[in-house]
Amino acid sequence: MRIEQDLKLDFKDVLIRPKRSTLSSRSEVDIAREFVFLHSQQKYHGIPIIAANMDSTGTFEMGRTLVRHRLSTALHKHYGESELLAFFAEQTDAMLPIFYSMGITTPDYEKFQRVMKAANGSIRHVCVDVANGYTKPFIRFIHKLRAAYPNITIMAGNVVTGEMTEELILDGVDIVKVGIGPGSVCTTRKMAGVGYPQLSAIIECADAAHGLRGLICADGGCTSPGDIAKAFGAGADFVMLGGMLAGHDECGSEIVEVDGVRKMRFYGMSSREAMNKYAGGVAVYRASEGKEVLLDCRGSVENTLQDILGGVRSACTYVGARTLKELSKRTTFVRVTQQLNEIFG
Numbered sequence: 405m406r407i408e409q410d411l412k413l414d415f416k417d418v419l420i421r422p423k424r425s426t427l428s429s430r431s432e433v434d435i436a437r438e439f440v441f442l443h444s445q446q447k448y449h450g451i452p453i454i455a456a457n458m459d460s461t462g463t464f465e466m467g468r469t470l471v472r473h474r475l476s477t478a479l480h481k482h483y484g485e486s487e488l489l490a491f492f493a494e495q496t497d498a499m500l501p502i503f504y505s506m507g508i509t510t511p512d513y514e515k516f517q518r519v520m521k522a523a524n525g526s527i528r529h530v531c532v533d534v535a536n537g538y539t540k541p542f543i544r545f546i547h548k549l550r551a552a553y554p555n556i557t558i559m560a561g562n563v564v565t566g567e568m569t570e571e572l573i574l575d576g577v578d579i580v581k582v583g584i585g586p587g588s589v590c591t592t593r594k595m596a597g598v599g600y601p602q603l604s605a606i607i608e609c610a611d612a613a614h615g616l617r618g619l620i621c622a623d624g625g626c627t628s629p630g631d632i633a634k635a636f637g638a639g640a641d642f643v644m645l646g647g648m649l650a651g652h653d654e655c656g657s658e659i660v661e662v663d664g665v666r667k668m669r670f671y672g673m674s675s676r677e678a679m680n681k682y683a684g685g686v687a688v689y690r691a692s693e694g695k696e697v698l699l700d701c702r703g704s705v706e707n708t709l710q711d712i713l714g715g716v717r718s719a720c721t722y723v724g725a726r727t728l729k730e731l732s733k734r735t736t737f738v739r740v741t742q743q744l745n746e747i748f749g
């Protein structure tokens with residue numbers, strides 16, 4: 405039995421240490437980034453936050469709203485072909501990705517082939533999403549996809565370790581998605597006992613990816629703007645958000661009334677609720693690895709965006725980073741035993 409004794413950390417275990425700075429206001433901070441993706445060679449310029457490809461956050465409405473603020477969206481994979489084509493035809497900014505999402509099944513791939521053929525070049529970014537990015541079929545799928553579509557940007561995952569990040573980048577992935585188990589409605593850690601503390605996963609995978617000129621997207625576990633700042637500080641190039649963007653008008657999720665109060669349903673994409681909706685129930689050999697929660701309705705996501713972007717700008721100001729790119733270079737984490745003063749709950 406081997407036990408790794410190195411301490412691995414989560415967002416809650418650290419704070420970002422303030423540093424001397426010549427910045428006088430957060431309005432001086434530029435939180436957009438520019439990249440040229442390693443394999444696709446496509447250019448990116450935007451605020452590198454992506455709405456998760458869950459059926460409540462990866463919606464067309466979310467995509468349209470976030471694009472106006474220069475953020476990205478990974479659409480969920482349950483849209484029909486004609487509505488996807490119509491949506492992608494609307495998108496005009498080639499440097500601001502909207503990701504088409506898919507799993508690795510044959511029907512997923514065949515649907516993608518048909519949509520790509522009809523899309524006339526309007527789909528340029530894809531997200532290949534599996535719960536466990538350590539399997540042979542996943543790697544084989546990435547090889548097939550990259551060989552067939554040399555010019556599309558591929559984001560794929562999820563993994564949590566440096567060696568698998570390197571493997572995926574060498575296999576043709578532009579952005580490796582990092583995170584197993586940290587999600588707000590994920591129960592993998594409980595059901596399977598598997599996972600990896602997210603801050604350490606980001607630090608280790610970013611280091612591995614950057615050595616090969618690849619990028620990573622930190623996926624899951626952010627509960628506040630400060631966590632997003634920590635993810636960028638740890639080296640994430642992109643940050644993906646589910647729960648923080650849930651509960652908004654743009655999610656189009658089902659509303660239920662509880663004791664006269666309107667609540668919005670939000671569930672994991674591997675939850676019983678999602679499997680009942682899309683897969684005709686939970687297959688006998690598997691357990692649900694997500695849960696459902698009922699959220700307060702939070703109005704338009706635009707209100708929340710201001711908090712998120714303001715928080716990230718503030719973090720940059722505290723460490724003297726004039727651009728988001730500088731944030732990780734200027735980040736020193738301090739380990740803490742307490743994050744917040746909880747006296748008022």
Ligand code: 5GP
Nearest residue numbers: 456587588590624625646647672673674694
């Ligand atoms: P959040 O921002 O809500 O903490 O995390 C969002 C991420 O959780 C998603 O992008 C996805 O990677 C992950 N996720 C979504 N649904 C499920 C689920 O049902 N089970 C698991 N294990 N992860 C999920």
